[in-house]
Amino acid sequence: MHDRLHLARVIRRATADCPPVEVPRRLCEALSRGLPVDAVTMSLLTDTPSRQLLCASNEMARVLEEVQFTVMEGPCIEAASTGEPVHATDLPAAAGRWPLFVAALHERCPDVAAVHAFPLWFGDYVLGSVDFACRAPGGMPADAVEQAAEAAEAAALALLPTQRMLLEDDDYPSWEPSDVVRAHWSDTHQAVSVVAARKRTSVATALALMRARAFATGRTLAEVTADILGS
Template sequence: MSDRMPLARQVRSAVEDCPPREVPRRLCEVLSGGLPVDAVTMSLLTDTPSRQLLCASNEMATAIEEVQFTMAEGPCITAASEGEPVHLTDWAAGSRRWPLFAPALRERCPDIEAVHAFPLWLGDYVLGALDMACRTPGGMPQAAIEQAIEASHAVAQALIPAQRLLSAEDPAPPWEPADAVRAHWSDTHRAIGVVMHRRKISSETALALMRARAFATGRNLREITTDILNS
């Protein structure tokens, strides 16, 4: 694939004749290779309790997703809810905007210098969001940001088959990394159901209690979910 091919075209080309289950991984690979970034994640329903992680390109990407999922705040959640790109390049300002997320991510991944998030618009609906992290101070240059914005529209179109898989019978779509995807989908929702039943509360309140427990104990939501399901 030519390096001169526009990134949006690379996205469209990469998923031609691609099985729906392989689409998120293929997209992460294209974005990681086409932009000056060190980690890429993508998720659907990003700013809702039904958030679904689709792909994390590496351990750094998984860490970003886990911190945002646990804290219920961060750049990709804001990008999805506001429908605009969000850029975390100033950590003092980031800590004021996301007082739980920014310090937690800084502690877990001190080499991350910037996080860029882009909403995935499909018509007048936001499907989810992309997160991209950089070790370079200041993050992506403006030209790369413009490429990412253009590519995000192609990504949204490419993810339609993955969105349809969410309503399929398989409770844990086989996306990567498998353990994190399962934690962000079937396991968490099973744990929410357990807490709802035990406490006779709504799903939103159950998830809030799980997140509060994670924050209070310094653990992530995946670990709290495991505790609940094993108890």
């Protein structure tokens, strides 16, 4: 219990009196330092076409985020849609549950052995999720999982005062990694509108077509987006 409270306290201190644009980066740093994990990624509206990346702690986190963003399945999407934690402690065994996610992640980042995902609750509704990736087989030990759950609650509380800016800002925030954030925040939404207009179809269908193209060519959704906006 002491460790759980300590990590939650660290998160509160790290984000206290912090400019809104700095909050996601500080959260990622605090979670990465405070838990026995190898990558942390956090997003809003995770299980919707309006998904917005908040932070990715390193390259492993970026790949984990890109794969789930592209194939629209995986632990963080399930955590956001169900409101329950998801513990994928044996990724090969999870292939039946998320076949596209497991195959793509194994190809791009085979070092990931386990992923723990927690919903970000904002009052009575889930506004996103946070992922913790581990190289160690089995993922985090039980006590660390409890710490992570408490940390996810503290992270959601830290984000709550900034939610209006997070969801309504017309421009993507200056968060890092800026190229990935830009792709998730605005570029993909612009590309979806372009495809919808060209194909005379709905936004949802346009996004599905882009995801299918990305998966069929072994590319990320961000790369497909760049092609569309550059054409």
